[in-house]
Amino acid sequence: MRWSTEDFDLDFALEADAPVSLRSFTPAGASGPTAATPPLVEVQVLGHGRFPGSHRYSCTTVGARLRYTGHDLADGTLRLHQADPATGLHTTSVFAPSDGAVRTWTVLRAGDHAVTVQAVTSLVLGTFVNETTAVDDLDVLWGDNDWVAESRWHRAPLREVGLPAMDPAVHHHMNRARMAVTTRSSWSTGERLPTGLISGPDTALAFQIEHNGAWHWEIGEDRTGASLALLGPTDAEHQWSTDLAPGATFTSVPVAVTLARHPDDPVGAALAGLTAHRRALTAASGTAGLAGPLPVVYNDYMNTLMGDPTAAKVLPLAEAAAKAGADHYCIDAGWYDDDAGGWWDAVGAWEPSASRFPDGLGAVLDRIRDLGLVPGIWLEPEVVGVRSPLADALPADAFFQRGGHRVVEHGRYQLDLRHPAARAHLDAVVDRLVGMGVGFFKLDYNIMPGPGTDTGGLAPGAGLLEHCRAYLDWLDGVLARHPGLLVENCASGGMRADYATLSRLHLQSTSDQQDPLLYPAIAAATPASILPEQAGHWGYAQPEMSAEESAFTLVAGLTGRLYLSGHLARMDEEQLALVATAVAAHRELLPHTAAAVPSWPLGLDHRGPWQAFALHTADTAVVTVWRLPGAPAALELPLPALRGHHLTCDQVFPAPGTPGMGEWNRTWNAADGVLHIATDVPAPTARVLRLTKASQAEASQTKPPQDTAS
Numbered sequence: 001m002r003w004s005t006e007d008f009d010l011d012f013a014l015e016a017d018a019p020v021s022l023r024s025f026t027p028a029g030a031s032g033p034t035a036a037t038p039p040l041v042e043v044q045v046l047g048h049g050r051f052p053g054s055h056r057y058s059c060t061t062v063g064a065r066l067r068y069t070g071h072d073l074a075d076g077t078l079r080l081h082q083a084d085p086a087t088g089l090h091t092t093s094v095f096a097p098s099d100g101a102v103r104t105w106t107v108l109r110a111g112d113h114a115v116t117v118q119a120v121t122s123l124v125l126g127t128f129v130n131e132t133t134a135v136d137d138l139d140v141l142w143g144d145n146d147w148v149a150e151s152r153w154h155r156a157p158l159r160e161v162g163l164p165a166m167d168p169a170v171h172h173h174m175n176r177a178r179m180a181v182t183t184r185s186s187w188s189t190g191e192r193l194p195t196g197l198i199s200g201p202d203t204a205l206a207f208q209i210e211h212n213g214a215w216h217w218e219i220g221e222d223r224t225g226a227s228l229a230l231l232g233p234t235d236a237e238h239q240w241s242t243d244l245a246p247g248a249t250f251t252s253v254p255v256a257v258t259l260a261r262h263p264d265d266p267v268g269a270a271l272a273g274l275t276a277h278r279r280a281l282t283a284a285s286g287t288a289g290l291a292g293p294l295p296v297v298y299n300d301y302m303n304t305l306m307g308d309p310t311a312a313k314v315l316p317l318a319e320a321a322a323k324a325g326a327d328h329y330c331i332d333a334g335w336y337d338d339d340a341g342g343w344w345d346a347v348g349a350w351e352p353s354a355s356r357f358p359d360g361l362g363a364v365l366d367r368i369r370d371l372g373l374v375p376g377i378w379l380e381p382e383v384v385g386v387r388s389p390l391a392d393a394l395p396a397d398a399f400f401q402r403g404g405h406r407v408v409e410h411g412r413y414q415l416d417l418r419h420p421a422a423r424a425h426l427d428a429v430v431d432r433l434v435g436m437g438v439g440f441f442k443l444d445y446n447i448m449p450g451p452g453t454d455t456g457g458l459a460p461g462a463g464l465l466e467h468c469r470a471y472l473d474w475l476d477g478v479l480a481r482h483p484g485l486l487v488e489n490c491a492s493g494g495m496r497a498d499y500a501t502l503s504r505l506h507l508q509s510t511s512d513q514q515d516p517l518l519y520p521a522i523a524a525a526t527p528a529s530i531l532p533e534q535a536g537h538w539g540y541a542q543p544e545m546s547a548e549e550s551a552f553t554l555v556a557g558l559t560g561r562l563y564l565s566g567h568l569a570r571m572d573e574e575q576l577a578l579v580a581t582a583v584a585a586h587r588e589l590l591p592h593t594a595a596a597v598p599s600w601p602l603g604l605d606h607r608g609p610w611q612a613f614a615l616h617t618a619d620t621a622v623v624t625v626w627r628l629p630g631a632p633a634a635l636e637l638p639l640p641a642l643r644g645h646h647l648t649c650d651q652v653f654p655a656p657g658t659p660g661m662g663e664w665n666r667t668w669n670a671a672d673g674v675l676h677i678a679t680d681v682p683a684p685t686a687r688v689l690r691l692t693k694a695s696q697a698e699a700s701q702t703k704p705p706q707d708t709a710s
Contacts, residue, residue: 001071003078004028005097007273008259012040012080019066020082020093022125025205025259036224037126039063041082041091041106044235046116048087054176055236056220057119057229066091088112089244093123100276101258103210107251110244117242118235122209122255127219127226129200129259129266135163135226138200140219141267141604142181143193143529148513150494151193151525155605158198163221180218182237185448186414186464187495188212194498195529197270198228203261206270208529210281211253212500213468214238214451214461230255233461239451240461253500264640267604271528272597278531281503294533294590295486296325296583297376297440297507298564301332303514303540308341309334310356311364320568322371324576325583328440328486329368330376335361345411348388350379350429365437374486376440377433381426382471383412383447390425398422400453400467402460407449414449416463417470418456426474434482442509445491468500475504488536497530507536507561516540516553517684520611520626523556527598532615533590535560541579543570547660548685550575551653552626554582555686558653559593559615559624562586574659585653585688592622601637609683610635619693622652625677626686634678639691643673646694653688 001012011024011034019039026032042063044050050059066082069090073079078095088111096103105122127138135158144152159165162179183191194209196217207230209215214233219226232253233240242250258273260266298321305313309331318329337343338353352361368375384390384399391413398419400407407414415422430441452464479485489496489505493512502508508530511522519537526535537557541550557563562583568576596615600606601623609631614623621642625635647668654661662681666689669676679685 003073003095005076005102007097007100008102010095010102014068016067019063020068020080025125025128025257027259027261030261033128033131035126035128038124038222038227039066040080040093040124041066042119042121042124042229043084043089043091043108043117044119045087045089046118046241052176056176056178057121057216057218057231057234058124058220058222058227060119062087062089083111087115089115098256098277099280100273101256103254103256103277105252105254107249108244109249110246112246114243114245117244117250118240119231120250120252122230122232122252123257124227124229125257127198127205127228129198129203129205135159135221136165138198138226140179141197141199143195143525145189145191145193145494145497147492147495148511148518150511150513150522151529152521153525153528153605155199155603158219158226163219163226175221178218178220180216182214182216184214184238185450185452186213186445186468187448187491188215188498188500190448190491190495193529195274197267198226199267199270202263202266203259204266204270205257205259206267206274207255207257208274208499209253209255210499210503211468212472212496212498213464214240215253233465235459235461238461238464239459240465241459242462265599268597268599275527275531275597278499278502281499282531282534285503294561294594295327295374296562296564296586297328297330297486297488297536298324298326298373298568299330299332299376299442300565301378302512302538302565303542304565304567305332305334307333311358314364315367316569317567318368318371318373320571320576321564322373324564324568324579325587326564327374328376329371329373330378330440330442330488331364332378332442333444335377343385345385346387347380347412348384348390350433362436369437374439375437376442376486377438378442378444379429379433380444380446381429382415382417382445384415386411386413394425395419395421397455400449400463401455402450402453407453409447409449412447414447414453416453416455416467417474418466423470423474427477430478431481434485439484440486440488442488442490443505445496472500472504475501479504502530502534506534507563508534509536509563510560511538513538516549517628519553519556520628520686521607523560524600524611524613524624524626525604526560527613527615528604532560532596532598533594536563537561538563538565539582540564540566541575542566543572543575547578547654547658548662548681550578551582551658551661552684552686554579555624555626555653555688558582558586558589558688559613559622578654578658581655581658582653585655589622589652589688592617592620596622599639599641601639612637614639616641621691623675623689623691624686625689627679627681627683629683631683633680634676637675637677638673639675640673642691642693644670646670647691648694649675649689649691651687652690
């Protein structure tokens, strides 16, 4: 059976004596490889297990017994039904079209007998990047993601990272090995990114798991080639299982997959498909509002007040932020602290500090509004400190528990948003602050409460999954009640940057990184997993910095979302003017950023003293380039998408002639598609360049090498 979307053709094998499998996945109208892949759905059920014995999820006994029972098609969405005659378990694979990708998940329904499910795939498919799906010529790309070290991408041959070569004909057995990537607990990106790729020479398959909790993906190999399994939480990795009573259902976490062919950059082409899909998700949610203006937020935390706000400190910063052109001012952590900095394990009530704001927080919010800024507040809604009065005021089962004891992490309890008292408390906090005039929330989250909660008799991972879904439902309720509200997603920087959450929210903090020299690598790689128009990169220029150093810290945000900080109130006019110029350049670029797709001229997994990434539309590429200490004076930047075109090249930021700025010389080689950059400006230094395809008349004119070349 073939099911087609505007972008893709999917061929399924429907056989009387075998489970359904996805045999082919190609761009629409294109021929491509087919494969005898594992079952489309794998389900590990207690008492049935796997065969043969393995730790992989592409060899479950129930998955092998599933048989096709029918399908239906409604509103372009395919639902493909199967059943297991032994357990009576029914599965429905849902395939929904999206811009640039296919979104899919699995629905389980128990038959006449109860079952305990220990794992269920959202999708199993072949790699489909070559004619045999063989492992030998495949690379895998994955991203490590740790606090202040986010978006560290790696690329390696599959044979080197988990799938050693063996001879299945000799052993009469498939390869049991796997290349597995897992994130645990409630930081969905606390260890790894939920985005990955499998790439061949000219074709790449890209995918993402859209869940704000624990997940797992793995690549395995059998006699017919390599396959990919995408899952949410599992029993072995996350202490997750669910008991389905007769007739009960369970829905797995959604995932998205895309495939692209490109002679020069299949990885970039596949990630362009995920970029389009992410934009479709944010548009479909109706809450993110990314199609409208994208405001500039000043936040007083990073390298500035660092959680110590007072009225006397905030108001001068707000005045300077308004002069620089910001739209919002966010008062970060500490606004509730009457305990001289000892607030960490006492939070939860979220009442303004009287000592920090002698005339009341409301007076400060009013003054921020008078300056033409929308006031914002930092909030960590899901936690209650062990010394907080809320710890005793709320019911015990409004918190995560294990074995009758509350889960404690870093001096905090974790609220369980399945409980109406927990949700009512948070609704009251948000509604009260919005009533005071707050129009922006930075929602932080700084703990990982282990595998979950067993309240209600659930496995801990099942309790966590239900809480994660309840958190999303709570967000939906907040945005429905306050449709004009702008909300930032933050969890110790970028520890929960998934598209279950980001499909709803406006802005994602990309890191807590305080060293400006370590930020470029994060900023350059982030668009592989986060929309550039949602990626909030800190720009914390300081009065003690040189002009080049200030520009270096600001550049990261210009082609993402510029998230301003820094002691602007202590700057002289020239220094503040540079920040204002950055804000103006950012505004000019935002329409391009919100429509462009990313590429990585030096490679997504590049590590080196030069860093770069580009954002492309049909006629324009905006390229951000950083020169770090130790970099040579010259760089050749391949831009194959622009090969053969005459270009004009202008420097967007800093503006040419800015005091204290040196020269970057640029020459475009159209035949090779390479931008040559040379500068003797001491590192650190950075520039944002715009390359625009020239008209025929412009291309025929002679221009200086720094402006155009052919």
